[in-house]
Amino acid sequence: MTRPAHVVAVDLGGTTIKAARYGAHGIAEESLRIPTPTRKGPDTVVAAVVQAATALVRPDVRSVGLCAPGLIDTDAGIIRFAANLGLRDTPLAAAVADAVRLPVTLEHDVRAACLAERQLGLGADVNDLLVVVLGTGLAAGIVSGGRLIRGASGTAGEFGHIPVHANGELCACGQRGCAEAYAAASALVRRYRRTGSSADTAADITARLDTDPDAARVWAEATDALGRALVTSTVLLDHQRIVLAGGMAAAGDLLTTPVRRSLQHGLAWRTAPAVEISPLGADAGLLGAALHALTATDTTPAQAGARRDGPR
Amino acid sequence: MTRPAHVVAVDLGGTTIKAARYGAHGIAEESLRIPTPTRKGPDTVVAAVVQAATALVRPDVRSVGLCAPGLIDTDAGIIRFAANLGLRDTPLAAAVADAVRLPVTLEHDVRAACLAERQLGLGADVNDLLVVVLGTGLAAGIVSGGRLIRGASGTAGEFGHIPVHANGELCACGQRGCAEAYAAASALVRRYRRTGSSADTAADITARLDTDPDAARVWAEATDALGRALVTSTVLLDHQRIVLAGGMAAAGDLLTTPVRRSLQHGLAWRTAPAVEISPLGADAGLLGAALHALTATDTTPAQAGARRDGPR
Numbered sequence: 001m002t003r004p005a006h007v008v009a010v011d012l013g014g015t016t017i018k019a020a021r022y023g024a025h026g027i028a029e030e031s032l033r034i035p036t037p038t039r040k041g042p043d044t045v046v047a048a049v050v051q052a053a054t055a056l057v058r059p060d061v062r063s064v065g066l067c068a069p070g071l072i073d074t075d076a077g078i079i080r081f082a083a084n085l086g087l088r089d090t091p092l093a094a095a096v097a098d099a100v101r102l103p104v105t106l107e108h109d110v111r112a113a114c115l116a117e118r119q120l121g122l123g124a125d126v127n128d129l130l131v132v133v134l135g136t137g138l139a140a141g142i143v144s145g146g147r148l149i150r151g152a153s154g155t156a157g158e159f160g161h162i163p164v165h166a167n168g169e170l171c172a173c174g175q176r177g178c179a180e181a182y183a184a185a186s187a188l189v190r191r192y193r194r195t196g197s198s199a200d201t202a203a204d205i206t207a208r209l210d211t212d213p214d215a216a217r218v219w220a221e222a223t224d225a226l227g228r229a230l231v232t233s234t235v236l237l238d239h240q241r242i243v244l245a246g247g248m249a250a251a252g253d254l255l256t257t258p259v260r261r262s263l264q265h266g267l268a269w270r271t272a273p274a275v276e277i278s279p280l281g282a283d284a285g286l287l288g289a290a291l292h293a294l295t296a297t298d299t300t301p302a303q304a305g306a307r308r309d310g311p312r
Numbered sequence: 313m314t315r316p317a318h319v320v321a322v323d324l325g326g327t328t329i330k331a332a333r334y335g336a337h338g339i340a341e342e343s344l345r346i347p348t349p350t351r352k353g354p355d356t357v358v359a360a361v362v363q364a365a366t367a368l369v370r371p372d373v374r375s376v377g378l379c380a381p382g383l384i385d386t387d388a389g390i391i392r393f394a395a396n397l398g399l400r401d402t403p404l405a406a407a408v409a410d411a412v413r414l415p416v417t418l419e420h421d422v423r424a425a426c427l428a429e430r431q432l433g434l435g436a437d438v439n440d441l442l443v444v445v446l447g448t449g450l451a452a453g454i455v456s457g458g459r460l461i462r463g464a465s466g467t468a469g470e471f472g473h474i475p476v477h478a479n480g481e482l483c484a485c486g487q488r489g490c491a492e493a494y495a496a497a498s499a500l501v502r503r504y505r506r507t508g509s510s511a512d513t514a515a516d517i518t519a520r521l522d523t524d525p526d527a528a529r530v531w532a533e534a535t536d537a538l539g540r541a542l543v544t545s546t547v548l549l550d551h552q553r554i555v556l557a558g559g560m561a562a563a564g565d566l567l568t569t570p571v572r573r574s575l576q577h578g579l580a581w582r583t584a585p586a587v588e589i590s591p592l593g594a595d596a597g598l599l600g601a602a603l604h605a606l607t608a609t610d611t612t613p614a615q616a617g618a619r620r621d622g623p624r
Contacts, residue, residue, distance in 0.1 A: 128464035142548070144461050144468070151456070151550020152440035155582065158547040163540060163578060166477055174580030175543075228475060231487075232544050235470040236454070238463020266475060268486030270467065 008056045008100075009290035011109060011283075012036065012049050012068040012092070014084040014136045018283065019052040021061065022290045026120075030056055042087050049092060050099045063103040064096055065293025067112040067285050069137065071155055077106045080154075083172075084136070103296035105289075109133070110157060111148060112288025113245055113280075114141020119291055121243065121280045128240040130233055130273075132159055132226075133284070134248035134255075138180040144237055160184060164228040182225035185248050191218045206251045223255065227262020234263070234273055245278035252277055320368045320412075321602035323421060323595075324348065324361050324380040324404070326396035326448045330595065331364040333373065334602045338432075342368055354399050361404060362411045375415040376408055377605025379424040379597050381449065383467055389418040392466075395484070396448070415608035417601075421445070422469060423460060424600025425557055425592075426453020431603055433555065433592045440552040442545055443590070444471055444538075445597070446560035446567075450492040456549055472496060476540040494537035497560050503530045518563045535567065539574020546575070546585060557590035564589055 010019040013036060020031035032052060037044045053064050070082025077093025079085070097104040107115070114131040117123040123131065129143040138160030142149040149156045160180030161173055168177030169187070181187050185202040192199050195214040199205050208215040230242060242263075244255060256275055264272040278284055322331040325348060332343035344364060349356045365376050382394025389405025391397070409416040419427070426443040429435040435443065441455040450472030454461040461468045472492030473485055480489030481499070493499050497514040504511050507526040511517050520527040542554060554575075556567060568587055576584040590596055 126464075140548075144456065144463070145459065147457065147459070149456050149549065152438075152552035152585070153550055156456070156548065156550040158550075161547040161581070162544050164475075164478070166540070175578055228478070232474050233548060235473040236452075236468065236545060236548060237461065238465055238468040238470075240464035266487055269473070273464070 006060045007063050007065060007290050007293040008053055008061050009065045009067075009286045009293060010049055010052050010096075011112075011286040011289055012045070012066065012085065013109070013285075014038070014069065017048055017052050018286050019056055020283075020286055020290070021056040021058065026290075032056065036085070038084070038086055042085075042090060045085055045087060046090060046092060046095050050096055053096050053104075054099050057100050057102065061102065063105065063293040063296035064100055065112075065289035065291070065296070066092055066096060066104060066106045067109040067289035067292070068092065068106065069109050069139070071153070072106060072108040072111075073154065074105075074107055077104065079106070103293075105292045105296045107289060107292045108154075108157075109285040109289075110139040111141050111150075112286075112292055113278075113284035114143065114148065114288065115291050116280055116284045116288035117141070117243055117245065117278060118143065120287060121245075121278050121284070122241065122276050123243065126241045128238060130230075130237070130239045130242045131278070131284075132230075132242065132244050133246040134183065134185065134226075134244060135246040135282075136184060136186050138184045138226075140233070142233075142237060159229060159233065162229040162232050164225045164232075179225045179229035183222040183229075188218055188222050188248075191221070202248050203250065206254050209254065219254075220258065223258035224262050227259050228266060230259065230263045230275070231266030234267060239273045242273050242275045243278050244275065245280060245284045247282045249277050250282070318372045319375050319377060319602045319605040320365055320373050321377045321379070321598045321605060322361055322364050322408075323424075323598040323601055324357070324378065324397065325421070325597075326350070326381065329360055329364050330598050331368055332595075332598055332602070333368040333370065338602075344368065348397070350396070350398055354397075354402060357397055357399060358402060358404060358407050362408050365408050365416075366411050369412050369414065373414065375417065375605040375608035376412055377424075377601035377603070377608070378404055378408060378416060378418045379421040379601035379604070380404065380418065381421050381451070383465070384418060384420040384423075385466065386417075386419055389416065391418070415605075417604050417608045419601060419604045420466075420469075421597040421601075422451040422453050423462075424598075424604055425590075425596035426455065426460060426600065427603050428592055428596045428600035429453070429555055429557065429590060430455065432599060433557075433590050433596070434553065434588050435555065438553045440550060442542075442549070442551045442554045442585075443596075444542075444554065444556050445558040446495065446497065446538075446556060447558040447594075448496060448498050450496045450538075452545070454545075454549060471541060471545065474541040474544050476537045476544075491537045491541035495534040495541075500530060500534050500560075503533070514560050515562065518566050521566065531566075532570065535570035536574050539571045540578060542571065542575045542587070543578030546579060551585045554585050554587045555590045556587065557592060557596045559594045561589050562594070 140159035165177035171178035452471035477489035
């Protein structure tokens, strides 16, 4: 197992930019969080990522790993499209490399989380793994036969857009009945508020499951939708283990107990794969970006771009 | 491209056993079809497969390839479980090898069809391919990043059990709302008969689409269910191309036109992958079993079993 060593990682999320510098033993030596300035346009978002990376780079840092949601071109270091961030064809890795004069890698945030799960979490001994990241959105990293699945255009793992209810809730993607429209944290809060009560986070809702029938209902609908999507994913890919990660995974047994029930209910003809909570917490993407940065070499496009400005 | 040469293939289906001997240029020199004697018990089914293989073997045949539905242990040549055939832990490859004294391979019928599609059909130039075989049941072969997906227990590709309608039609698997409960040929006939009309095959129904509103309705529900399941599969695996194979694929445009519409409708946020009809007809599984037989070597378990009875 390789732990991140002397790298800076930046996780560009829809609401928050998280960054950390990891030392030789994979310990975060320093970290920061800033709100993602999505309302101020693409240039401001890129500048915020550059600022976060630059603030943490020290002389012993050998590379920087970025991760972001959306359609990510890992080889070119470009965010092809990220609706929640307002970015399109954004050369994020090159922008950071120009500032820090180091090799910079860019990976999809969920695939980064999946990488972290395989190296530091519950995926080390498993060749057929699904890592579902439950956050503002809902996406998954898929490992099949020991290999990460990327798909024809790099968009494999859009787990949140599995349709679970024909003609169901309208999703931000334009479809109806997507799993994400029930089970993502944003959907949970939106659906709960519709009952007239107020909540800011998924945790506000899970804290009221015993006392508020509306909270219990939207949570039951969320976990059922997640279970249904996992049924689908299991019949197609025959996972050995399913790991739930991201902010909502902090719900622990409140999440796994109904999800396991829903999954087994939908798999009458076979045994359901194990469903576990990731031990990596909400920073799995950040850790994965750091691990990915360890793969950076002098031949990465971002580094080539940086070298045009001279050696460091 | 390698074409099957001097091999015998046997496709053990739920209703029919198909077999053929392929010559040096992949041409079927001789073929036969017999009804699958499922009602007479497992031994009779195995004996029928042995009989079909034996009838076609000639001195120039170098190996025999079998394929069957269910949970197939390819390495051991054993059908672990096949509900429609009434088989459990059946060493089919060894039974045939004992009779024909040749190397014998066993592959899942749909993965065999997928292999044929990659070598002889529409999958040669594609690394991210889905081959859906529409027959008595509904299953798929998945190729991702150029590799066939098998899953943790060899059951990946159970496409027919993707849930498309919460609390929908009861499926033979025990779940409700599976794609197969609408879109498999058997489901189509069963649902049409419920309207009081009679039909024996899917073709009987597609022949009446213009004149019988009940036929048009069950067909529309079948193609919609198939499209919904393809949406799910696409968001998870990001296929480049989808190939429809098996008996029902003979419907051609009557199938692809509504399926393409349903698929694109459910993929509002991205372009749908191409949906094509397999050029291999209903014998794709048989062809794939023949291709798989070409990989047989003296070290296969089935051959080892045959060798116990002495060299040929």
